[in-house]
Each structure stands twice: as C-alpha cells, then as structure tokens.
Amino acid sequence: MRFPLRCLILLSALLVFRPTCAAQEIRVAAAADLKFALDELGTHYEKQTGRKMDVSYGSSGNFLAQIQNGAPFDVFLSADIEYPRKLEAAGLAEPGTLYEYALGRIVIWMPADTRIDLAQLGWKALLDPSIQKIAIGNPEHAPYGRAAVAALRSVGIYEQVRAKLVYGENIAQAAQFVASGNAQAGILALSLAISPPMREGKRWEIPAKMHPPIEQAAVILKSAKDKDSARAFLTFLKSGEARKILESYGFSVPASAQTQ
Amino acid sequence: MAIEVSSARLAARVRKIRRGEGSAFFLLDVQMEVPSGISILFGPSGAGKSTLLDCIAGLAQTDEGRIAINGDVIFDSEKGLSVPPQSRQIAYVFQSLALFPHMTVEANVAYGLPHAREQTRDGRVSEILKMFRVEQFRHRKPREISGGEKQRVALARSLVTQPRVLLLDEPLTGLDAELKGSIIDDLRAWNAAHKIPILYVTHSREEVDALGERVIALEHGKIVSEGTPREVLDAPRRRRLAQAAGFENLLRATVLDLREPDGVMRVRLADAVCEIEVPLGHAAPGDRVRVAIRAGDILLATEPPRALSARNVLEGKISSLERRGTLVVARVDCDVVFTVHVTPGAERALELAVGKKVWLVLKTHSCHFVEG
Amino acid sequence: MKIEALLLSVRLALCVSAILIAIGVPLAYGLAYSRWRGKFLLEAIVALPLVLPPTVLGFYMLLAMGPRGALGKLWYAAFGHGLAFTFAGLVIASVLYSLPFAVQPLVASFETVDSKLLDASAVLGAGSLRTFRRIILPLSVPGIITALVLSFAHTLGEFGVVLMVGGNLSGVTRTVSIDIYDRAQSLDYAGANRTALLLLVISFLVLSAVYGANRRAGRRAWAPWPLR
Known part of the structure; x- marks a missing residue:
C-alpha cells in the first residue's frame, strides 16, 4: 500500500505545483463561435511568432462578468462588440485597442437525414410541420440568438415559430440540441455549421441583410501581464493570413478591417 | 423424570453449521422434545440458546434437521420445507421484548390479530390484558410503563394469538424475585388452560430452581443433560469429576x-x-x-x-x-x-x-x- | 423577479419529490434489507449523481431523450413528440439527479429500525408487507420527511441538468436557477441578485427545518453533509 500512496502524493504535488505558464504565453477569452477558427489561428500565430497562447472558450457575457471581477485574461474576443465597448468605457481595456475582427453569419441548419429540402425552401423550411423544435442561442444574452430572432421577425414568421423555439445557453449548446436530434432545426453560427462535426448537415445561409450585423471585436485588457505578446496577437489577427482563416471558417471580415 | 404424555409437543432436531476459515464447525447440534408446560433451556451465554430459539421460530436458518409441532412439520431440510416465521404459530418473547414503540399497549397486543373481527379482537385483547394485569395501561405507549409491566405486555401480546408454542428468551432479566414470581404465576395460570410447550431460556441457576418442571442444559451448541432441575444442576459436578483425571x-x-x-x-x-x-x-x-x-x-x-x-x-x-x-x-x-x-x-x-x-x-x- | 420561473421550480420540485418517494421507498427497502450479494453495485449506482457533474448526467439524458435514444424513441411512440425541452423531460432528469437525496436518508432510517421489532412482527404473524406498513414506515417518518425535503430543495436548486436538457422555455423549462443565470448573463445583476437571494433564503429555511427536526428527533436521520 505504501508505494501507490507515495505515487498519489507525488501526483497530487505535481498537480498542485504545476509550473505556472511560461513567459510570453497569452491568455485569451474567446466567444464559443470561434472554437474551430481560433484553434487554427492559434497554430499559425504560434508558428509565426514563437509565442504561445492559451484559449478559454465560453459565453461572451460570462467572460464580461469574469473580467469585470478580475479574471486574469490578456485578450478578450467577444461575439458582441458591445461587451468590449463596456470594458473600454469602464477603463478595463487598453484604450484604442478595440478591433472588430469579424462579422458573424447565421444559417438554418438541419441534420443530414432530414426529409426537408432546405436549399429549395430557405427560411420557409422552418414552417414544415415535422419541425417541432428550433434551437437558437438565448436572445437575451447570446448575439447569435438575437440575430436569429431578428431574422425570423424580418421574414415575418417569428410569431408562428415562437412556440417551437428552444434556447441554448450559448450558440454552441443550440448546435448541440440540433446535432443530438432533440431539435429538428437550428439557427446557428455559420462557423459552427461548417465545422467538422456538423459539416455533413444541410444548411441555408440567412442573408446578412435580414438581421443587424453580429459584430465581433477583440480588445486588450488593462490587466494583461504581457502586453507585448497581446499586441503581437492583435497584429496577427489583423493580418491577411488571419483574415483568410476567419473567412474560411464562415466569418465575414468587416469593411473597417479590410481597410487596415 | 418421566416425560408426561401430552398431545402438545414440540419436537426439534436442529443442526446449524458455521463455516469459518478452513473447517466447518457446528454452532448447534441439538435434538429435543418439549412437552407442554414450562421447560427451561439452561446454559452459559454463548451456548447457542438464542440461536436455537431463532431456528425454531424460523428467524434463523436451520441448516439441517426437522421441527414439528404436535406432528405438524414446520421445517424439514430433507424435504426442503421451511414454513416462514409468520405462519409457524410460534410465539416468541425476546429479551429486549421488542414492543412496538409507536403503538399503545392495546395496539401492540392487537397486532397479532389482524384478521379477527373488531368485536372478537377487542374481547380477546381485553381478556389477555386483564389476565396479565396490565389492562389499566392499555392506552399508554411502551415507554410510559415500567419494566415489569412491559414484560407483562410482551407476554400478553404473544399469547393473545393462541400460539402452539411459546419461546421466552430471558424475558424476566432485571426483575426482582417477587415480581418475577408473580409474572411466572400468571404465565402458569394461562398455560393451565392452554397447555402448550413453553421453552424458557435462562442462564440463571436461581430461575432454574424457581421455575423448572424440566430442564435442558445446553453447552457449546450441544445438550449436555436433561431432566429435573436437581439432576441437571448436579450434572456438571459429575462431568468435572471425569475431567479431574487430568x-x-x-x-x-x-x-x-x-x-x-x-x-x-x-x-x-x-x-x-x-x-x-x-x-x-x-x-x-x-x-x-x-x-x-x-x-x-x-x-x-x-x-x-x-x-x-x-x-x-x-x-x-x-x-x-x-x-x-x-x-x-x-x-x-x-x-x-x-x-x-x-x-x-x-x-x-x-x-x-x-x-x-x-x-x-x-x-x-x-x-x-x-x-x- | 420572475414569479413564473419560481412557480415552475416549485412545481418541478413537488413533482420530483413525490415521484422520488414513490420509487425511493421500495428501492430503499431493497437496499436496506436485501441480502443480495451484488447490492453494493446498486448502492453505487444510486449514489452516482452525488459525485457526477450534472453535465455528465445532462449530456446522457439529452442523448437518451433524442430520437436515437431509447427513452426518446419510447416517448415519441407514446406521445408523438420528443422528451427534451418538456416539463416531463425535466422531471425525469431531475428524478435521476436527486435520487440519492431521497434514497439515502430512507435507507438510513430503515436501517435504524430495530431488527428485533421486525422479528417480533413476523412471529406475530405479519408478512413483510404488513411489517413494512405497520412497523418500518411509521418508525421511519423522520427519514421520509428528510428525503422529501432534501429532494425538494435539491431539485429547487438544480441547474446543470436543467440547462442541459431544458432548452430554456419560459413557463415550461425555465426554472428559477436558469432565470438567475440568464439575468447574470444579460448583465441584469440586480434582478439576478433578487432571485438568487430568494432562493438562498428558501434553501436555508428548508435545510434548517431538516436539521432542526433531526435534532428534535434526538438522532441524525441523514444529512447530505457529511456523506454517509
């Protein structure tokens, strides 16, 4: 018994006293819709600069609350530009670093085995009687959810489908509701709909004019330990290479960013 | 002592084996006949007295043997027969008495008569409470009456069901001799009318002397002597003489x-x-x-x-x-x-x-x- | 503060506690008295929700309730719609999640009933059902109350499982804990605070009632901490 016990103590010690992050590692709080895009961006960034990054994915609203309460992030990538603006206003962000890196796109997504001809019907597919539940992000705090509701209103079917809407805590959970088959359709971020696990499903891109832009923005936080690295990351994010990656993951790059 | 011939009789052959590490040993290996009237099961603690009662009542599993009351077989290991305790019609008063704490004396006594009609039941309950002199406590809870009264209630509760056999596991420990005597007298009075075999477990020589019509001495799971109190109480001396050879x-x-x-x-x-x-x-x-x-x-x-x-x-x-x-x-x-x-x-x-x-x-x- | 969400939570907690008592009592009886050698496996399964994160349970429930899951298929066949995002689905998930909070106090209180009383009942001619009804149940009333109250309180405060399978439907699956989360997410901290405080007070009252009752009963029937 003595040997495993020693191992256990050693293991616990290793876990407790894990070496703290290496120098020049930046910590990024990123909106859930970036999950796949940022993984690739990170690889390129690390290769290019030799610096490391450590990403936490989650709901932008959650991150805002955490950052306001002193969470140790260096860069905040928000699915809603309002949140970094709030931080800027509160003096928690480095002034002048706010950068709108992308515009979110939304799609109607259905599993591959659906009988509905989504490409043909477009948004009218949501009225199909076989659709009992439509998953969207929670419009109260998820930007993609707000955009989805706006789109439904703009084509005039919101009241018709309202009873069928189920809310994911964030857009990734809404995607999970459809992917698991519990909802028959979802209005999701394009970035998620073209990600490897969901690529096979059917999708119809909702025209950008049907909803207010989903402006996504990055900001460097006042509390950032390594501001050089944070700036280096932001510079990389503005590069043509990063823009191409973002576009390939279903984000459109705003005109403001293209002029830079 | 000549065993009196009577229709009521408990015949038990009980073997209970405990398998320890390695070899098995007999926890109990007993064959006995209990006629109507009080028989004392006497022996030191750990002799297997309570286990034997549990086996007879069906609360403990008998590994091998046969138990019959008045010729009615309630356990037979060869035939794979084992009547469950609730159907054996054997009354059993535990040392702890096990009165139901949440019920009144009356409800405790009526517990064994669920199928009787209300009138019959009330009549029988009153009668037995009177017989054991605890009628005045019928609406009290067990914790509100004295030790001796509890023992009377426990006897009344067991006997109201008109069992075929009564097992008593040191039911009167902790009572003074006078109280003990008066309860025993009531029990004898009851049994004068019912004439069932009563097996009374004790480890006290005094109780053997005071009560016994017939004594069975148990040691290490085996019957070492049977007979009148005198015969059985003297037996250990003879055995010790034999041991004195060493x-x-x-x-x-x-x-x-x-x-x-x-x-x-x-x-x-x-x-x-x-x-x-x-x-x-x-x-x-x-x-x-x-x-x-x-x-x-x-x-x-x-x-x-x-x-x-x-x-x-x-x-x-x-x-x-x-x-x-x-x-x-x-x-x-x-x-x-x-x-x-x-x-x-x-x-x-x-x-x-x-x-x-x-x-x-x-x-x-x-x-x-x-x-x- | 949304009274609707609070009422929904209370309704959910009532349904779940009632169902838990109905299935918990026979289950606890089996756990307390069965001599089955594999019993410990059942004990471990019942206790699982104590250690599993609600996300694990919620995740499996979501899969099970979906059109490809066994539970979902059954439900589709019977009612023509899915189980996720419904009140019934929430009840089923919560029953599983709160199972140990009902079963463990019941087992503990059944086990404290003096076995001699059960023997006495048997030799007085009572079968196991009558013994259970007349002796074990009445003597386990503190444990039953503890089980009820803890299931109620635990369901009232449940979040993870509801979040995973609920879909946040107002009046159907948006419970008070989800409502609090939504408010915090939409930066309505004052609203979140009011509801959270109310939930805190209710939970505290419920738990002090249980501990107080246990104290009066002169013994500890069961309390979630420390674990048995």
Whole structure:
C-alpha cells in the first residue's frame, strides 16, 4: 500500500505545483463561435511568432462578468462588440485597442437525414410541420440568438415559430440540441455549421441583410501581464493570413478591417 | 423424570453449521422434545440458546434437521420445507421484548390479530390484558410503563394469538424475585388452560430452581443433560469429576463453611489438619467433596512467604525429587502428600533436596471443587 | 423577479419529490434489507449523481431523450413528440439527479429500525408487507420527511441538468436557477441578485427545518453533509 500512496502524493504535488505558464504565453477569452477558427489561428500565430497562447472558450457575457471581477485574461474576443465597448468605457481595456475582427453569419441548419429540402425552401423550411423544435442561442444574452430572432421577425414568421423555439445557453449548446436530434432545426453560427462535426448537415445561409450585423471585436485588457505578446496577437489577427482563416471558417471580415 | 404424555409437543432436531476459515464447525447440534408446560433451556451465554430459539421460530436458518409441532412439520431440510416465521404459530418473547414503540399497549397486543373481527379482537385483547394485569395501561405507549409491566405486555401480546408454542428468551432479566414470581404465576395460570410447550431460556441457576418442571442444559451448541432441575444442576459436578483425571492432586475434603460474599468456601483436607479456601461450589457445610489441583499450579517456597494474595499456604517437607525430562516432580508431605512440578532451574536456585522444609502456595482459583 | 420561473421550480420540485418517494421507498427497502450479494453495485449506482457533474448526467439524458435514444424513441411512440425541452423531460432528469437525496436518508432510517421489532412482527404473524406498513414506515417518518425535503430543495436548486436538457422555455423549462443565470448573463445583476437571494433564503429555511427536526428527533436521520 505504501508505494501507490507515495505515487498519489507525488501526483497530487505535481498537480498542485504545476509550473505556472511560461513567459510570453497569452491568455485569451474567446466567444464559443470561434472554437474551430481560433484553434487554427492559434497554430499559425504560434508558428509565426514563437509565442504561445492559451484559449478559454465560453459565453461572451460570462467572460464580461469574469473580467469585470478580475479574471486574469490578456485578450478578450467577444461575439458582441458591445461587451468590449463596456470594458473600454469602464477603463478595463487598453484604450484604442478595440478591433472588430469579424462579422458573424447565421444559417438554418438541419441534420443530414432530414426529409426537408432546405436549399429549395430557405427560411420557409422552418414552417414544415415535422419541425417541432428550433434551437437558437438565448436572445437575451447570446448575439447569435438575437440575430436569429431578428431574422425570423424580418421574414415575418417569428410569431408562428415562437412556440417551437428552444434556447441554448450559448450558440454552441443550440448546435448541440440540433446535432443530438432533440431539435429538428437550428439557427446557428455559420462557423459552427461548417465545422467538422456538423459539416455533413444541410444548411441555408440567412442573408446578412435580414438581421443587424453580429459584430465581433477583440480588445486588450488593462490587466494583461504581457502586453507585448497581446499586441503581437492583435497584429496577427489583423493580418491577411488571419483574415483568410476567419473567412474560411464562415466569418465575414468587416469593411473597417479590410481597410487596415 | 418421566416425560408426561401430552398431545402438545414440540419436537426439534436442529443442526446449524458455521463455516469459518478452513473447517466447518457446528454452532448447534441439538435434538429435543418439549412437552407442554414450562421447560427451561439452561446454559452459559454463548451456548447457542438464542440461536436455537431463532431456528425454531424460523428467524434463523436451520441448516439441517426437522421441527414439528404436535406432528405438524414446520421445517424439514430433507424435504426442503421451511414454513416462514409468520405462519409457524410460534410465539416468541425476546429479551429486549421488542414492543412496538409507536403503538399503545392495546395496539401492540392487537397486532397479532389482524384478521379477527373488531368485536372478537377487542374481547380477546381485553381478556389477555386483564389476565396479565396490565389492562389499566392499555392506552399508554411502551415507554410510559415500567419494566415489569412491559414484560407483562410482551407476554400478553404473544399469547393473545393462541400460539402452539411459546419461546421466552430471558424475558424476566432485571426483575426482582417477587415480581418475577408473580409474572411466572400468571404465565402458569394461562398455560393451565392452554397447555402448550413453553421453552424458557435462562442462564440463571436461581430461575432454574424457581421455575423448572424440566430442564435442558445446553453447552457449546450441544445438550449436555436433561431432566429435573436437581439432576441437571448436579450434572456438571459429575462431568468435572471425569475431567479431574487430568489433575495430579485429587484430595478428599470436608466443607467447613461457605463465604458467599467472598465467593469462596473453606474445606478441611481429609487425613490432615490443614484447611484451604476454594471457590464457592454447590455444597453445604459438612458435605464431603474433592478438590483437584494441577501440580503445575502450585508454587513452592523455601522460606515462609509473606505479603501474598494467595490464601492457602501449607508447610511441609520434600519427600522425593524426580527428574522427568525438563520437569522436576517433587512430592511434598504436608500430612497429605502433594505433587508439585518445578523447573530444573528452580530446583537448582532453591537448592531443593529431599527432607528440605518448604512452603506450598495454592491460589484459591487453582483449587477446583469437584464433587459432592 | 420572475414569479413564473419560481412557480415552475416549485412545481418541478413537488413533482420530483413525490415521484422520488414513490420509487425511493421500495428501492430503499431493497437496499436496506436485501441480502443480495451484488447490492453494493446498486448502492453505487444510486449514489452516482452525488459525485457526477450534472453535465455528465445532462449530456446522457439529452442523448437518451433524442430520437436515437431509447427513452426518446419510447416517448415519441407514446406521445408523438420528443422528451427534451418538456416539463416531463425535466422531471425525469431531475428524478435521476436527486435520487440519492431521497434514497439515502430512507435507507438510513430503515436501517435504524430495530431488527428485533421486525422479528417480533413476523412471529406475530405479519408478512413483510404488513411489517413494512405497520412497523418500518411509521418508525421511519423522520427519514421520509428528510428525503422529501432534501429532494425538494435539491431539485429547487438544480441547474446543470436543467440547462442541459431544458432548452430554456419560459413557463415550461425555465426554472428559477436558469432565470438567475440568464439575468447574470444579460448583465441584469440586480434582478439576478433578487432571485438568487430568494432562493438562498428558501434553501436555508428548508435545510434548517431538516436539521432542526433531526435534532428534535434526538438522532441524525441523514444529512447530505457529511456523506454517509
């Protein structure tokens, strides 16, 4: 018994006293819709600069609350530009670093085995009687959810489908509701709909004019330990290479960013 | 004692095997017949008395055997028959009594009569409560009545069902003799009308003397004797005599007096003037008894010992010394000849020699009282 | 503060506690008295929700309730719609999640009933059902109350499982804990605070009632901490 016990103590010690992050590692709080895009961006960034990054994915609203309460992030990538603006206003962000890196796109997504001809019907597919539940992000705090509701209103079917809407805590959970088959359709971020696990499903891109832009923005936080690295990351994010990656993951790059 | 012939009879052959590590051993191996009337199941704690009752009642599993009441078989291991306890019609009063704490005395007693019509049930409950003198407590909870009253209620609750057999597991412990006697009288009165076999477990000799029509003595899971209280209580002495074969010193003696508070009695060794103290046994002054002492239990001193806890010190002379392997056998003459075992080392250290004056020290509890 | 969410939570907690008592009592009886050698496996399964994160349970429930899951298929066949995002689905998930909070106090209180009383009942002619009804149940009332109250309180405060399978439907699956989360997410901290405080007070009252009752009963029937 003595040997495993020693191992256990050693293991616990290793876990407790894990070496703290290496120098020049930046910590990024990123909106859930970036999950796949940022993984690739990170690889390129690390290769290019030799610096490391450590990403936490989650709901932008959650991150805002955490950052306001002193969470140790260096860069905040928000699915809603309002949140970094709030931080800027509160003096928690480095002034002048706010950068709108992308515009979110939304799609109607259905599993591959659906009988509905989504490409043909477009948004009218949501009225199909076989659709009992439509998953969207929670419009109260998820930007993609707000955009989805706006789109439904703009084509005039919101009241018709309202009873069928189920809310994911964030857009990734809404995607999970459809992917698991519990909802028959979802209005999701394009970035998620073209990600490897969901690529096979059917999708119809909702025209950008049907909803207010989903402006996504990055900001460097006042509390950032390594501001050089944070700036280096932001510079990389503005590069043509990063823009191409973002576009390939279903984000459109705003005109403001293209002029830079 | 002639076993009275009666229609009511419990016949039990019970073997219960406990399988420990390695070999199996018998926890219980008993065959007995219990006629109507009170039979005492007597034995030290750990003898298996309660387990035997549990087996008869069906609360513990019997591994092998056959149990029948008045010819009606309720357990037979060969036929794979085992009537569940609730259908055996055997009443059982536990040492803890196990009165239902959340029910009144009345509800406790009525518990065994769920199918009787209300009127019949109330009648029977009142009757038995009256019989056992606890009618006035019928609306109280068990915690609101005294120990003796609880025991009466437990008896009433068991007997109201008109069982075919009654098992009592030390039900009257903790009561004074008078109270005990009065409860027993009520039980006898009840049984005068019902005449069922009653098996009464106790480890107290007094209860055996007070109650018994018939006694079954159980030791280490086996019946060691059966008969009248006198016969059974005397039996251990005969058995001990047989065991006394292993004692090197077996001395005749006469009982002088009993000192019950000290748990000892004084005896005079026959053919000698010396007196010794031995543990209290079943004997009266003047009784001729024997005292057995192992040769290895006797201490030998070459000077008169002082400040000792041992009560028996005898003076004598060594009459012979004999070396047997690693043992020295000394014979010491104190009017009676004692055989004493000492080690060769002790023989050298004490410079023992024939004719030397020595003192023998006998611990009271090394002196085994044997026979009447 | 949304009274609707609070009422929904209370309704959910009531349904779940009632169902838990109905299935918990026979289950606890089996756990307390069965001599089955594999019993410890069942004990471990019942205790699982104590250590599993609600996300694990919620995740499996979501899969099970979906059109490809066994539970979902059954439900589709019977009612023609899915189980996720419904009140019934929430009840089923919560029953599983709160199972140990009902079963463990019941087992503990059944086990404290003096076995001699059960023996006495048997020799007085009562079968196991009658013994259970007349002796074990009445003597386990403190444990049953503890089980009820803890299931109620635990369901009232449940979040993870509801979040995973609920879909946040107002009046159907948006319970008070989800409502609090939504408010915190939409930066309505004052609203979140009011509801959270109310939930805190209710939970505290419920738990002090249980511990107080246990104290009066003169013994500890069961309390979630420390674990048995």
